[in-house]
Amino acid sequence: MTTADLILQQLINGVSLGAMYALLALGFTLVYGILELINFSHFNIFMVGSFVALMTLDAFGLKGQTVVLTGLPLAGVLLVAFLVTMVATGVLGVGIERFLLRRVRHVKGPAAMITTIGVSYILLNVVLLTTGADAKNFPNPLPAVHYDIGGAVLRLREILIWIIAFVLMGGLSYFVNRTRLGKAMRATAQDPDAARMMGIEVDRVIMTAFFVGSALAGAGGLIFGLYYNFTSASVGFVAGLRAFTAAVLGGIGNVPGAMVGGLIIGLIEASGGQLIATAWTDVVIFSILVLVLVFRPSGLFGRMAPNKS
Amino acid sequence: MVTAALNALGRPFAGIAPERRKFITLVLLTVVMLAFPIVHDNDGDIDSMANAMSYATLALGLNIVVGFAGLLDLGYAAFFAIGAYYYGILTSFQVMPEWSSFWQPFAALGLVEKMNQGGPDLVHFTLSFWLALPTAALVAAFFGVLFGAPTLRLRGDYLAIVTLGFGEIVPIVARNKSDWTNGAAGLNGVQAPRLFGWSFGVDATPYYYVGFAMVVLLIFISIRLRDSRIGRAWMAIREDETAAAAMGVNLVRFKLLAFAIGAAFAGMTGVFFVAKLQTATPEMFGFPVSTMILVMVVFGGMGSVWGVVLGAAVLQLLQSWFLKDLTQWINAFGDLVGSAWLRQVDLVQSIELIFGIILVVMMLFRREGLIPAMAKAPPLNMAAQTANVQRGGFTGLERIGRWQPAGGNALEVKGVTVKFGGLVALNAVDLVVPDGGVVAVIGPNGSGKSTLFNVITGLVHSDGGSIRFHGAELLGLAPHEILEAGVARTFQNIRLFPNLTVLQNVMIGEHARLHAGPVASVLRLPGTRREEAGARAWALDIIGLFGNRLTPRIDQIVSGLSYANRRRVEIARAIATRPKILLLDEPTAGMNPAETLELAEQIKSLHELGLTILLIEHKLDVVTRLAQNVIVLDHGEKIAEGLPDDVRRDEAVLTAYLGRTAQAAHAGVANG
Known part of the structure; x- marks a missing residue:
């Protein structure tokens, strides 16, 4: 491979990873935008999503990498898998909000954040105790179609991931910017009290944010499985921290910012293996997190969260 | 229910004075702890206790950061790792540079040895455990300080995530820098450790006693710091950063x-832990460890010294004693009823699940922890309330002295x-307060x-002018520097430290006028003791100004x-700073007419003592009663100045105030 091919290949990989991180980052941003809360349970909602996806695909008889589908069956199975995963993680997110976080949301100080750390731990260990710590083989039902662009390879997998991410993010943008509930969400993010006085049901808006954010994390979990062909109980932590970096990089609370931030982090991870040793990639990513928070806490594109003090 | 049970247990001892009871409890506890390894000769149990002690010291350290200062640190284990690798590398055979004369003086001090394993002479580090602890x-x-410095300007939740990032970077570095740390292996x-030539070896008992000594020392340091100028400054930051700064607390210095x-504390514990375990791997210091320490602090009670020690001990012993036993009982029960699942249950494996549940349950139902940091004061009787x-x-003004106005401004x-962005909040405002004036x-x-008050006290930046x-x-x-210069203020919407x-x-108002540093606060030498007593007396004098309202x-x-x-406490806090000028932002807001009159006369009596006062007030009768000069602001501009009546x-x-048309109609009413 020439250098140009190498760069192109890492660009292809990076955009795919970036799409996944962006989906995950959106959940952080939606919740932070409204509650000013770093939701640590989001890390492992993503992980649970990848397991729900694994079980759904298993239920279709897809085990390991042996069964390959094409055409309508493939589209149908993937559609069902995404729907089931997203609804499951969405409901999980809403449950966490409704039954746990709602009780501590108004407490001053770190109580709400510590609660989300606890929830994250519970999710992680429930999965760990029921399935074990070892990595699970994730089905790969996609046919091995690929296009050669120079020396770089563009596989069907990547194209599919791009399309799905594009559709989901487009849908989210439409929802936030064009629908009545999306408008209510933007208003609540600016000022929950004023929004409440204008007749917006703030609790419903918050639940919607948790549902949408968690559903996107579930989709991210499925994409993780399709991309890496494995999942394990421990994937949530590192992916979550990277996605949080993406959200901060784009300006937390800022929906388009989270998408671009995700893309940047994906590109860094993909090129990290090439330019610096893979072992140090996370040091680079976490250093970016620290540097952005210290020197430009509003991120590259500006915070959209209100300044509640 | 727990409280009721404890009360019932304590009833026979109710006759003993509380101070004495506390002392007796401590002596008994110490005797039990010292006798434990002698009475209970089981190396495994003593080892569990020694581990519990190292977690207690970690919890005590995190409690200073999270519990006292309110800085949520999710990467605390990084410092544990630094202490551990510091001792580990300097006593093992991992790093062995070539010998040169540079090392000669270190060899003379016993820090290194010359070694030869065939090939050139090498340096073997031999740092003593006892020297390693303090260093x-x-x-x-x-x-x-290095990790803290860049993060101090961040808001609480961002601080948490940055410390989490640092907490991840340290174990990754330890894993990758394998020539120093032997990586994951x-x-x-x-x-x-050696003591007078005798090696501790692998027997748990000596570690138990060292661990116990460390716990005692760190409890002592924690309590001394908590009840000092330092501890008060930390708690002020935890409760309200802006108010803390306005009361003279140097945020950067005290957060660092x-x-x-x-x-x-974590560094010392790292030395102890590695010496006891005689190995160190990166996995010992990751996010789960930081979380576990946080769970101990939250469980025991954030800010509560005895609470976090109890939290660490309970959780560690739960893990190593109780869960093992409980697992055996459940497995035996599974045998009995023939349930394969019950036979296989291993609760020790689910300790992290239990940690997660503890975090959530404590946050939802008992945020103050097992032993709350703040004891409830007994309710007042009717006489005290009236x-x-x-x-x-x-x-009682005679007790607080007089100000001597020097004249001039x-x-x-x-x-x-x-x-603020496009909005001009203040536009070229001029104002003069004569010394001793209102x-x-x-x-x-x-x-x-x-x-205007915020720019004078340094809380907002100005875009030109001079003060x-x-x-x-x-x-x-x-x-804090402005307060030190003698400018004290109250806030329109009251910014006290709510949980103190x-x-x-x-x-806390006296912070800038006291001098005790951390070392003096821990040692509490006679000078510091006098300063504290004086500070307390001064605070009581000022609280006493309000009669039996606050005392x-x-x-x-x-x-x-x-x-x-x-409002009265806030004014008392401002007077306690020994100000040269007092800035009062709507001091009588929300008070009824009688209380307003009372406070107005009290402010007047401060003025008569010679204190300079700048006042924001809506109630014109208060202004007329107090002020010698009135400045009128509108849309950020000074529109009038003069005697109140003019x-x-x-x-x-x-x-x-009334609008152009209303003015004609209500011209005569405005003097109400």
Whole structure:
């Protein structure tokens, strides 16, 4: 491979990873935008999503990498898998909000954040105790179609991931910017009290944010499985921290910012293996997190969260 | 229910004075702890206790950062790792540079040895455990400052995520830098501590006693710091950063101090832990460890010294004793009923699940932890609760001395402009407060009055102008420096430290006038003891100015006080700073007419003592009663200035307050 091919290949990989991180980052941003809360349970909602996806695909008889589908069956199975995963993680997110976080949301100080750390731990260990710590083989039902662009390879997998991410993010943008509930969400993010006085049901808006954010994390979990062909109980932590970096990089609370931030982090991870040793990639990513928070806490594109003090 | 049971247990001892009871409990506890390894000769159990002690010291350290200073640190284990690798590398055979004469003096001090394993002479580090303990504390404290410094400006939740990032970076570095740390395989051959030539080896008992000594020492340090100027400054930061800065607390210094001391505790523990385990791997210091320590602190009670020790002990012993036994019982029960699932249950494996549940349950139902940091003050009786309106100003003023106005101007504000984005909140405002005088600032809501106070006290930045206080420029100084110069303030919407007592709030006001540093606070030598006693006496004198409004309530948490009493505490806190000028932002807001009159006369009596006062007030009768000069602001501009009675009849003022058309109709009413 020439250098140009190498760069192109890492660009292809990076955009795919970036799409996944962006989906995950959106959940952080939606919740932070409204509650000013770093939701640590989001890390492992993503992980649970990848397991729900694994079980759904298993239920279709897809085990390991042996069964390959094409055409309508493939589209149908993937559609069902995404729907089931997203609804499951969405409901999980809403449950966490409704039954746990709602009780501590108004407490001053770190109580709400510590609660989300606890929830994250519970999710992680429930999965760990029921399935074990070892990595699970994730089905790969996609046919091995690929296009050669120079020396770089563009596989069907990547194209599919791009399309799905594009559709989901487009849908989210439409929802936030064009629908009545999306408008209510933007208003609540600016000022929950004023929004409440204008007749917006703030609790419903918050639940919607948790549902949408968690559903996107579930989709991210499925994409993780399709991309890496494995999942394990421990994937949530590192992916979550990277996605949080993406959200901060784009300006937390800022929906388009989270998408671009995700893309940047994906590109860094993909090129990290090439330019610096893979072992140090996370040091680079976490250093970016620290540097952005210290020197430009509003991120590259500006915070959209209100300044509640 | 727990409280009721404890009360029932304590009843036979009710006759003993509380101080004495506490002392007896401590002595008994110490005797039990010292006798444990002798009485209970089981190496495994003693080892579990020694581990529990190292977690207790970690919890004590994190408690300083999270519990006292309110800085949520999710990467605390990083400092534990730094201490561990510091001792591990300097006593093992991992890093062995070539011998040169450079090492000669270190060899003479016994820090290194010359070694030959065939080939060139090599250096073998032989740092003594006893020397490593204090030096690891210093090294970790250094890293605490290094990691803390860039993060201090961040808001609480961002701080949490940055510390999490640092907490991840340290184990990754340890894993990747394998020529120093032997990577994931772990350091080998870490030396056991030696005492007078005798090696601790692998027997748990000596580690138990060292661990116990460390716990005792760190409890002592924690309590001494908590009950000092240092601890009060930390708690002020935890409760309200802005108010803490306005009361003279140097935020940067005290946050870094909390980070450094917390890190020092972890560094020491790292040395102890590695010496005991005689190995170190990166996995020992990851996010799960940081979380576990946080769980211990949350479980025991954030900010509660005995609470976090209890939390660490309970959780560690739960893990190593109780869960093992419980697992065996459940498995046996599974055998009995023939359930394969029950036979296989291993609760020790689910310890992290239990940690998660503890975090959630504590946050939802008992946020103050097992042993709350703040004890509830007993309710007041009727007599103490009844306060009559006091006329004629403060009583007991003779105890707080007099101010000696030097003449001239105390405060000179010239051309000060403040912009928020496109909005001009203050436009070239001029203002003079003569030394010993009372000046009032009035104006409609949103006219820039509070912004004026904020710019004088350094809470907002100005876009031009100058503010001179007794000739020295205030613009550009940090809020705590402005307080040190003698400018104290209250806030329009009351910014007390809500979870602290009346006395603590007022004593935090004295922060800038006291000098005890961390070392002096821990040693509490006679000088420091005198300073503390004096600080307490001064606070009580000032609280006493308000008659029996506050004095019976000194040990009550301020968030439970009435609105008017909270205003009084805030004024007391400002007077406690020994100000040269007092800035009062709507001091009588929300008070009824009788209380308003009482407070107005009290402020007047302070003025008569010679204190300079700048006042924002809406109630014109208060302004007329107190002020010698009135400044009127509207839309950030000064529209009038003069004697109270003249200002009340000023055209521009009437227009600003009542609007142009209303002015004609209500011209005669405005003097109400």
